[in-house]
Amino acid sequence: MSGTGHTVKSYEEEMQSLNDNLVMMGSLTESQMADAMAAVIKVDKDSVDKIVKNDGKINELRSVIDNQITTVLVKRAPMAVDLRITISTMKISHDLERIGDLAKSVAKKVKPLPVDLPDELIGSLRRLGDLVQKQLKDALDAYLNKSKDKAIEIWKKDEQVDDLTNLAMNEVATYLQKDKKNLEMATHLLFVTKNIERAGDHITNIAESLYYLIEGEYLEGARPKGKPIES
Amino acid sequence: MELNNSKIKIKAKNLNVFYGKKQALFNINLDINQKEVTALIGPSGCGKSTFIRCINRMNDVIDICKVEGSVEIDGAEINEKNVDVVTLREKVGMVFQKPNPFPKSIYDNIAYGPIIHGAAENKDQMDNIVETSLKKAALWDEVKDRLNEPGTSLSGGQQQRLCIARALSVNPEVILMDEPCSALDPIATAKIEELIDDLKKSYTIVIVTHSMAQAVRVSQKTGFFHLGKIIEVDSTEKIFKNPANKMTQDYITGRFG
Numbered sequence: 001m002s003g004t005g006h007t008v009k010s011y012e013e014e015m016q017s018l019n020d021n022l023v024m025m026g027s028l029t030e031s032q033m034a035d036a037m038a039a040v041i042k043v044d045k046d047s048v049d050k051i052v053k054n055d056g057k058i059n060e061l062r063s064v065i066d067n068q069i070t071t072v073l074v075k076r077a078p079m080a081v082d083l084r085i086t087i088s089t090m091k092i093s094h095d096l097e098r099i100g101d102l103a104k105s106v107a108k109k110v111k112p113l114p115v116d117l118p119d120e121l122i123g124s125l126r127r128l129g130d131l132v133q134k135q136l137k138d139a140l141d142a143y144l145n146k147s148k149d150k151a152i153e154i155w156k157k158d159e160q161v162d163d164l165t166n167l168a169m170n171e172v173a174t175y176l177q178k179d180k181k182n183l184e185m186a187t188h189l190l191f192v193t194k195n196i197e198r199a200g201d202h203i204t205n206i207a208e209s210l211y212y213l214i215e216g217e218y219l220e221g222a223r224p225k226g227k228p229i230e231s
Numbered sequence: 232m233e234l235n236n237s238k239i240k241i242k243a244k245n246l247n248v249f250y251g252k253k254q255a256l257f258n259i260n261l262d263i264n265q266k267e268v269t270a271l272i273g274p275s276g277c278g279k280s281t282f283i284r285c286i287n288r289m290n291d292v293i294d295i296c297k298v299e300g301s302v303e304i305d306g307a308e309i310n311e312k313n314v315d316v317v318t319l320r321e322k323v324g325m326v327f328q329k330p331n332p333f334p335k336s337i338y339d340n341i342a343y344g345p346i347i348h349g350a351a352e353n354k355d356q357m358d359n360i361v362e363t364s365l366k367k368a369a370l371w372d373e374v375k376d377r378l379n380e381p382g383t384s385l386s387g388g389q390q391q392r393l394c395i396a397r398a399l400s401v402n403p404e405v406i407l408m409d410e411p412c413s414a415l416d417p418i419a420t421a422k423i424e425e426l427i428d429d430l431k432k433s434y435t436i437v438i439v440t441h442s443m444a445q446a447v448r449v450s451q452k453t454g455f456f457h458l459g460k461i462i463e464v465d466s467t468e469k470i471f472k473n474p475a476n477k478m479t480q481d482y483i484t485g486r487f488g
Contacts, residue, residue: 004481006484006486007485007486007487008485011485077443077444078484079447079483079484080470080473080474080479080480080483080484081473081480081484082484083471083472084473215473216472
């Protein structure tokens with residue numbers, strides 16, 4: 001953010017390490033989301049345990065970041081951009097950790113799914129998963145480049161996530177109406193869909209935190225919302 | 232931060248100050264709001280102390296010092312020749328970095344100013360001024376039973392509050408504080424800061440401080456000085472959360488030099 005580094009080198013190193021850990025956490029979360037989505041689409045039950053296990057690494061990093069932030073606050077009493085970086089990093093790391101949890105939840109739903117998941121249920125879910133992964137990647141890139149415009153774009157795009165969520169849920173509901181025997185599978189898929197949508201909301205939070213970090217102001221106005229589900 | 236609704240108490244316009252050939256302040260324009268705390272920050276030698284010394288014409292005592300431009304208090308120019316500096320300094324009190332009580336009793340430290348200004352007609356009135364001033368400076372309870380002891384027998388923090396009480400004894404409107412807590416421990420500092428919070432209800436306060444945290448805690452408006460120029464003035468909240476100027480940001484985040 002600022003061209004020159006801190007006069008105190010150890011302060012500079014602490015902020016750099018905080019940044020590195022957040023980037024690492026972002027990258028792990030991105031992989032987890034990708035793996036979880038792939039597991040659902042392919043109904044790959046073998047990958048589930050690994051995804052569940054990997055979530056622990058994200059949680060660990062969040063603890064590390066929390067500790068680092070407490071140290072920076074108490075040692076440096078950060079001001080201006082440093083204060084905004086510290087606060088935003090704390091918030092972003094918590095959102096990433098929640099996205100990690102949601103990826104884990106998505107993966108856990110793969111085990112009870114039938115291996116021959118009908119194509120008509122996968123289309124919208126795949127598109128939703130792709131969009132949320134793209135949003136997450138864009139958010140992490142925007143963080144690296146400190147791009148305000150990209151943050152706004154991501155924030156606005158959550159509307160599309162909501163729309164796709166509604167579409168995917170409608171498809172599941174329609175499938176369920178055809179045959180009540182589909183109830184268990186449909187319920188799992190609805191949870192999967194909702195979890196992906198919630199990951200999208202956390203990405204929107206990240207975009208907001210990033211905007212605050214860059215601009216020192218909060219994104220104004222209500223979040224864009226998708227159309228409600230039509231029954 | 233209702234900066235726009237505040238009344239301007241002190242207005243510096245195109246203020247230049249020279250020590251001999253060396254220019255210490257360059258074209259300073261700064262408004263100080265009434266009954267608010269304005270903090271002045273900046274590296275050593277940036278001119279912030281020189282600036283506050285212009286508000287009560289303390290620079291007059293330095294032979295080689297020349298002040299150009301204008302400082303108005305309540306719209307009246309203080310640099311006019313006919314302004315009585317004793318009256319001005321009664322209106323604009325000052326507290327310094329190191330507590331500097333007179334080598335007199337606690338009582339006499341407070342009574343000294345009112346005696347010079349003829350503020351009391353009898354002992355009762357003077358007793359009243361001493362008690363009120365010490366109460367306003369949150370020192371009365373600690374010294375009421377030892378008013379005849381020397382001011383210098385008090386602790387550093389108490390001495391600084393004694394100096395504040397001394398400034399208050401002549402009913403000032405403005406109090407200038409030049410790093411008032413830099414020689415004090417955290418508890419004494421907290422007491423002074425608490426006092427500043429209380430005093431701003433009745434007085435306009437300008438404080439020079441090297442502690443960013445203190446500027447954030449006590450002030451509503453902050454001005455950043457650098458090399459004799461004012462770089463940025465804004466609400467304290469804005470300055471410390473999101474300053475507009477990169478130099479301000481570099482200074483308050485420790486990226487200077």
